[in-house]
Amino acid sequence: MADSECLRCGSCCHSREGTILVEEADIRHWRMNGRADLADRLVEGHFGQRAFPNGPRGACIHLGRPGVPNECSIYEDRATVCRTFLPGSGQCLEARRDGRLG
């Protein structure tokens, strides 16, 4: 979430655990590129897929850096679903509405 508006928001990273789904291709990519820790830190998600776990804030465990609570801490390695989630899209507006964070 490098977009400045996203840094003030973070709504799309606040979701019930098991709903931010990770693709098999992400898992393979992480394992082949030195980030097996990300592949090993997933939970059961909807539709039989794997998903990011939530942290104590009720958001994706990877949300937040010291002093920047809405920045993705694994931005360069984030999942496909995160890369394709476009600011300003219908999904974005829905997340902001439902999350009441943005």
Ligand code: SF4
């Ligand atoms: S909901 Fe939209 S504005 Fe908020 S962080 Fe996600 S993409 Fe950015």
Ligand code: SF4
């Ligand atoms: S990996 Fe990053 S961008 Fe994706 S849901 Fe988690 S905090 Fe948000």
